[in-house]
Amino acid sequence: MSAVIGNMWEAWMDRSIGESISAAKRAMQLPYLWAHAQRVKKGATASEEVYEEDHLKLLRYKSPALMPGATPLIVVFALVNRPYILDLKEGKSVIGHFVRQGFDTYLIDWGIPTDADRQLGLDDYINGYLLNIVKHVRERTGSEQVNLLGYCMGGTMSSMFTALHPKLVKNLILMAAGIDFSTREGLLNLWSDAKHFDVDKFVDAFGNCPAEYLQSAFLMLKPVANLIEKPINFYEKMGDSEFLDDYFTMEGWLNDNVPLAGETYREFVKYLYQQNRLVKGTMPVGRHTVKLENIKCPVLNIMATKDDLVPCGQSLPFNDLVGSKDRETMQFSAGHIGLAVGSKAQRELWPKVVEWLAKRSKPEGGGKVGIGGGW
């Protein structure tokens, strides 16, 4: 009995001493944390700015060898965060996959709206900015059509654009895009319900939706993971340089929220979250109504099965609503952001997506779209 107690005491002492040494090592890292955080870079792939309009910039990524004749790809991210999540760092870049394959790849940086932009609505973004970008890319590349890849809110907007301008889009890829907002699987859907949220009063009072408001809403989706587990995990691993690099890169982006133009926020919450108009075929964008059945091009619908921001149920109905014959779904085990930057997604998902697009991007017989190509 005394031997057992003696062994337990010894084991406890060893663990205590080991943990004390680990804690001391972590404490020695403290002065270097700030410097480490400052070394974090945004973006991994070389790019150049090729177009700008108001706050918006269009970045073109330099490919070592362009695939001859392939349709250019425009990546459309959400309006509420910065888009460099899609080119976060070496080994965690969705853009990198397409560039290495030889796609002429463009990324829209929507910029940061000011108070003067509070009146910008979905019509301005979709039939204004996005249409101008598509026209610019068509002119500079000589391609009649473009490929669109939309992530999250960018996916919702890309689907609306394609439905309104079907002749301009050759292939459409959606990544964790909200389409059917009737599900109450996600907390955001519940919190945005008209019974609990008067979006008109909110926008009339605040103008643009503040970045801090959006950020706190995203944090509260997983309060234990974000506010308790994450700091503990950071404390335990702060001696690991590679962990620190990933952590600061990711946290830098997570805290880089931007405000959302007031009228766009109003329309998104009211027409999508509260009235679910997109699936009903009554979604107004300016003077036009979005009909998803007008989408005839090949579509690839990518969903993250552990996504608590845009649950699968919100994206899944898309393929049944479009008029395309070539429709495919990819469900991947990852979270909303892990779908883009997760190691597993980078290894297993994105090569398949690139292959899907490469098969469908070769030019066909050509044929003019017409003056202006739409409007």
Added chain:
Amino acid sequence: METLFGDLQDFMRMWLDGATKRASSGVMPQSESSASDGVKQMRDMYFQALGQRSEEFMRSPQFLEMMKQGRDAAVAMRQQTNDMLARAHHAVGSLAQPDVDSLLMAVRRCETRVLDKLEELSNRMSELEGRHEEPRARRRKPGRSAK
């Protein structure tokens, strides 16, 4: 009293969940290293239970009502601030936010009318171009061979 009892019940349910998960993790430390892993595993189970409970709470009518009241209060306070600032600006004879907004709205309405007209013209041109191309395409078709 009923609310207090309800809160206590929720807390007990959360605690029992965490304890059940910890017990069911089946942790039996065999060596020094697995003991600390075991502790971490138990901790993770507890946090998982806590996370599930917090999600349930955030879906509850009490939380939703609390959130609504919080938002309404924030909106009301912001509106009061806006009104106060507008009055202050007008009192010294300068422009306030609502004045700038009215001007922006007027410009926007004008812009919308112009853009709508441009869109209409573009559609008409496309239509005309289509009509113009049709006879040309018919002329280009090979003639019927004589019988």
